[in-house]
């Protein structure tokens with residue numbers, strides 16, 4: 306099995322936020338273009354990861370069936386770019402791009418599911434490892450889906466790694482020029498799992514200076530002594546507390562809303578938004594756009 310869209314990319318940076326949460330940057334394939342908010346398919350194979358080559362126990366499990374060690378791939382190199390790659394044994398998953406379309410690298414923000422076929426391997430990635438990136442970008446969680454004229458406010462509501470497409474959107478200059486206010490609501494289980502806080506803190510000054518006003522509302526759902534907001538996003542909408550916390554009304558006339566992450570949160574939030582009069586976006590019209598992660 307092979308395809309000519311998958312390109313070998315090299316891991317150039319890994320950041321660990323929490324035991325089950327990490328980000329990684331990979332080299333950007335020549336000519337690879339995407340729109341902020343889109344996702345790609347990433348492929349992983351234990352033979353391309355140094356950990357599996359070095360870890361004796363795991364090597365016993367993987368090497369017999371998977372053949373090569375990471376070193377072999379260093380030697381075969383990344384010059385396989387553009388050539389069909391044998392995809393046998395690779396596990397592919399959808400991943401939103403977290404980096405800006407203008408960046409020279411591509412960044413991803415990943416959960417680790419201990420029994421997950423893909424992420425149990427991603428958990429061990431190190432600088433120098435390689436992954437496959439299918440260079441066809443997918444998805445409509447992008448600004449292009451909305452018809453002009455745009456309303457005043459853009460609400461970006463994320464749980465967990467559902468933050469990724471919004472980071473990419475916030476790292477474009479257009480979004481800051483097209484809206485008057487951008488509100489990012491980011492919910493995680495614990496404060497440790499609220500990743501990218503420093504980056505979010507400086508994002509407006511880098512990409513949106515003189516552009517839209519920015520409100521960032523971090524929320525945790527499972528940490529009893531967290532000093533900030535502890536609530537679920539749908540409840541905040543229905544109770545009207547979101548308006549109070551953000552200082553801005555979420556309404557049909559002036560808001561676009563994008564939701565991304567946990568399907569239950571997406572479903573409940575959609576219903577909460579509909580209950581206050583917002584509508585799903587179809588063919589450019591309506592307020593709400595969504596992306597489910599599983």
Ligand SMILES: Cc1cc2nc3c(=O)[nH]c(=O)nc-3n(C[C@H](O)[C@H](O)[C@H](O)COP(=O)(O)OP(=O)(O)OC[C@H]3O[C@@H](n4cnc5c(N)ncnc54)[C@H](O)[C@@H]3O)c2cc1C
Nearest residue numbers: 398399400401414415416418421422423424466469598599
């Ligand atoms: C359009 C799209 C974009 C995606 N973008 C990302 C992304 O940017 N980052 C990312 O980590 N994942 C993303 N995912 C999910 C990703 O494709 C995988 O499901 C995830 O990496 C787990 O893979 P796995 O093989 O280890 O486990 P899987 O067998 O795929 O999933 C096992 C279970 O883990 C849970 N799960 C899956 N993904 C997540 C998650 N992100 N957070 C919390 N629990 C989860 C679900 O309960 C799922 O049933 C995206 C999915 C879709 C459809």
